[in-house]
Amino acid sequence: MRLPRFFGKKRGHRRTGSQAWGSFGEAVFYAALVMAGVCFAGLWITGSLGVGSDEAGLPWARWWLWLSSLLIPGALLAFGIAGLVRIVRGWGKSEERRAAAEGLANLIESMATPADAGRRFPGVPTCEDLVNSPGTILRYRLPIESPESWTLVGLGLFAVLWNAVLMVLAVGAGIDLLGGRVEWLLLAVIVPFLAVGVAGVVVFVRRLFLTTAVGTTQLEISAHPLLPGNSYDVLLAQSGSGTFQSLALTLEVEETASFRQGTDTRTERVIVWRELVKEWTHLQITPGVRFETHVTITIPDGAMHSFASEHNAVRWRVVVAGQPDRWPAFTRVFPLVVFPAAGPLHSGALPLAATGGVRR
């Protein structure tokens, strides 16, 4: 087995640290955290540090300090395990692909050069993740690029776990107070815990209200991948309640370019073409009854296909933007993949206007 080189040659004399060794280094770091967590937890639980022993009169005898102390190895274990899982999942993948996967936005695979070999359309992302969900009326249901439900679940879990710990500490402090003992250190620990716990609940509840009030947006499409010069049937389904001042469906082309900027990796995103497909104003949505409508989107003849490389991309997407009454505006993005048109050369032009109809 050939070990990966420490340094890979980039261009000319420039080199950079080997990704394989970098990932290995990170794995060692996180494995060390896991080991430290296991060691500390073991020591605490087995009583090697005199935990739970009242006889010695050690501070460790206080149950709440003991519990809080377990949080330290617990945090080490959690952080270390999470890091190892991330390393294993991301092993061998490019930086941009790993970053996109972590953000739940990697619905379009980025094709590195070696994997392009043998493919009919090198440089064009595959759309396997976009065609694995059948629609109820049209052929495919498009996934959303930034699912809000995951954010909601994450916020909820955090609020529940944090406040559970807070409750345990608070009950313990209450019992101590009733027993005539005032544990100032415990009370000092509870105050910041309480602040974070309350903030967590507030943020979660607010997000929950926003999501349920605004409702979900679903998009189905008649075919995928798309081809230039062709039109496609799209079903828009918006749930929620109340009045929407406006609801707009647009078709866009986005260019993405990533570059190292000193110590940061900067990604610039620019919309280079946009067509307003349909807009509804003063839309009344009844709770429990989805607003459903069919629209037609057309990929202009001669338009650029979807493209993805390690640092650059051209992406097509459908964007649904809504402005509900009494709630903040929302934007939901549904990625599309456009393949190159088959056949002989043809000259075409993307419409020059940012909004309006397609020039055929």
Next chain:
Amino acid sequence: MTAYEGANGTARPAMPRVGMQFDRADRVYPPEHCLVGRYEVEGVQHESVRALERSVLWYTEGKGEEDLSVHHFERLDHEPLRAGDFPSGTITVRLPASPLSYEGVIVKIRWCVRIRLFFASGRDFVSEHVFDLGDIAPAPGTVERLT
């Protein structure tokens, strides 16, 4: 092009020139069609060419880090070729279906034929000849900057 004297009085070699003649005058090729290009190397009177590499590749240009993918590559190693004995060459390649050439705003995709000459002195010289794969219209411009 003539040779010139260097700072220490020695004659510096002239810069080589590589001319490329594409079989399509407008250099616009449909996807999955054949590209035929004839190249001529001139101006190498005082050096011997150790090897020649010819490749067809695409690269990105713009505000992002450059990505590159080689579609076709050949290396021709010969005995040191003296000036005047350099062969005209023809490169024939079946082009792929994608990615098509694209004039974007912050992302551009360019296809080219690259001829690289390696000299016995250790120098090398690269000549790039861009062509278009497909006939995609340039992006209209910036509608909105997201980041």
Next chain:
Amino acid sequence: MTVATPDRAVHNPFCTRHVRPGRIPALDGAGREIDLARVLARLAEIDGSVAIVGPHGSGKTTLLGHLADVLEAEGRCAARVRIGRIGDAVALLAALAQARRGGVICVDSWERLGPIWTHVIRWCAFVARTRLLVTAHGAGPLPTLWECRPTLSVLGAIVARLPCADTGMPPIGEAEVQRAFRDASGNIREALFLLYDAFEARARAVRDATA
């Protein structure tokens, strides 16, 4: 390298191809090319590891790259490492283990290692008798080899070196360069990106007008 292109392609001279570190020379605050021999002479005068300091987009990586080129030619550059994440510390340790005594390891984005790893790496470099030449934003525990200062002269000198004449488009004027420098708050890299946008918009307007 020579490039021949079809008529409709517009090469933006401010694209990363032309402005990335290594493509433009290292310039001092007056816009003159830095005498690398002088900098290396100063490196020889200072014991131990040293730093090239300067704010964002001031040319630290560019200068480091050029110095590394010279050191490599002299056989003194043991490795070049760019720190992107904490795992690169292991790669750096491996480089130290493999480096010859007296060699120099060039490290870009030194501060990304964090305070613990920087101390560990410095100690390892000391033990290995290897020197570190790093880039950092501010003067820290390492002595300063060179301080990069982003000035309008530097930006002007960079623009003068770019292949603007090859594009067939009207050149970028001094006023535009000044505006970009001001809008970028002195960050040379940002200013170059702003000039990219300005050039691109102008090239498109010219192309649309002539189409």
